[in-house]
Amino acid sequence: TRPLKLILGTVSALALAQGAAASELRERAQDMFAPLPSTIPALNDNILTEEKVDLGKALFFDPRMSASGVFSCNSCHNLATGGDDNMETSIGHAWQKGPRNSPTVLNAVFNDAQFWDGRAADLAEQAKGPVQAGVEMANTPDNVVATLNSMPQYVEWFEASFPDVAAPVSFDNFAKAIEAYEATLITPAPFDAWLNGDDGALSDTQVAGLELFIDKGCSACHNGVNLGGNGYYPFGLIEKPGADVLPPDDRGRFAVTETADDSYVFRAAPLRNIDQTAPYFHSGKVWDLKVAVQIMGTSQLGTEINDAEADQIVAFLGALTGKMPEVVYPVLPAETLKTPRPTG
Ligand code: HEM
Ligand code: HEM
Numbered sequence: 001t002r003p004l005k006l007i008l009g010t011v012s013a014l015a016l017a018q019g020a021a022a023s024e025l026r027e028r029a030q031d032m033f034a035p036l037p038s039t040i041p042a043l044n045d046n047i048l049t050e051e052k053v054d055l056g057k058a059l060f061f062d063p064r065m066s067a068s069g070v071f072s073c074n075s076c077h078n079l080a081t082g083g084d085d086n087m088e089t090s091i092g093h094a095w096q097k098g099p100r101n102s103p104t105v106l107n108a109v110f111n112d113a114q115f116w117d118g119r120a121a122d123l124a125e126q127a128k129g130p131v132q133a134g135v136e137m138a139n140t141p142d143n144v145v146a147t148l149n150s151m152p153q154y155v156e157w158f159e160a161s162f163p164d165v166a167a168p169v170s171f172d173n174f175a176k177a178i179e180a181y182e183a184t185l186i187t188p189a190p191f192d193a194w195l196n197g198d199d200g201a202l203s204d205t206q207v208a209g210l211e212l213f214i215d216k217g218c219s220a221c222h223n224g225v226n227l228g229g230n231g232y233y234p235f236g237l238i239e240k241p242g243a244d245v246l247p248p249d250d251r252g253r254f255a256v257t258e259t260a261d262d263s264y265v266f267r268a269a270p271l272r273n274i275d276q277t278a279p280y281f282h283s284g285k286v287w288d289l290k291v292a293v294q295i296m297g298t299s300q301l302g303t304e305i306n307d308a309e310a311d312q313i314v315a316f317l318g319a320l321t322g323k324m325p326e327v328v329y330p331v332l333p334a335e336t337l338k339t340p341r342p343t344g
Helices: 001-033 048-063 122-130 141-149 151-159 171-182 190-195 202-214 287-302 307-318
Strands: 232-234 266-267
Touching: 001 202, 048 122, 048 151, 048 266, 122 171, 141 151, 141 171, 151 171, 151 307, 202 307, 287 307
Parallel strands: none
Antiparallel strands: 232 266
């Protein structure tokens, strides 16, 4: 029986060593990343209630918030397809092609600032943008409020969501309700389970990919709860990608700060659900996640990431794909004769 004992001894020593390595990696990872919280995060000056979340959901799906009556938030942030539109750049009002790729709204509440260039501080400020953008919904705040006031059911929902307010139906409250709904769109992933101590949540390949993601330096920019969404860096820090990937006319944060140093500076993109949201980069020019990873290697780190390494990193990124929120399609209030007619 002695040899058997020996073998068993060797096996358990190996398991112990593996366990120690796993917990060492977990400690390193916990310093850089954070799991999704188990509850919906609190918002700035916006108390979450069931009524408000339900109202925000109705508004998110309501195409009558656009001038044409064609586009809702869900047109470009489709919750059936990872919270984005799977196009290079979005199509909006009057079939216009917008300048940038649509990022996912899933987990967006955890980004420090919104948009590729971070020009909106939070989701409530953000929500006012697309409604008015000529290439997106092409509407005006007054017309949105008139549309909402024309439907008694909406007025009741606003009253229930913003009690004790003199004029509950307002553009500000429209944005706050949408923010409240978006705050519920969070997607716990295997990586969260792993960070919380479940060794079995990641495959060996995914663990190897995580180690590469840290050791190569990706986590210097892609960290925190969303593995990004919390810092700004030049796209092309070490080597500028070609004009096909980084079109020269979009200079990113330069348009926000008008500081020369901010030329071609963008927010480090959040990476949760990244394998659901091709195509990649603000230009939407790259369809293959593996290629996007290799571009990051050369452009941001000055490192060639070989095929085998890129496969492992992509496997790790797959562990960031979470459980999608279950969405019951809302029934919206019917328009009345007072509802502004679609234009354009
Ligand atoms: C960006 C929500 C309507 C296209 C965003 C972001 C959020 C959001 C939260 C920022 C995500 C991030 O930075 O990670 C909404 C809401 C909408 C709406 C609540 C309805 C009120 C639309 C529509 C379109 C669209 C209709 C397409 C026609 C885009 C694009 C960006 C964006 C292209 C990136 C723009 C940039 O960075 O400059 N949206 N969206 N959105 N959305 Fe929307
Ligand atoms: C974008 C992964 C290193 C800053 C992206 C995207 C991916 C990615 C997949 C596209 C996201 C999307 O389209 O939604 C990686 C990996 C890295 C790495 C695997 C390591 C090999 C870095 C580093 C920095 C950085 C070191 C900062 C110096 C950015 C920025 C963007 C981005 C600014 C947005 C680019 C744009 O405007 O389109 N990253 N990244 N990344 N990453 Fe990285």
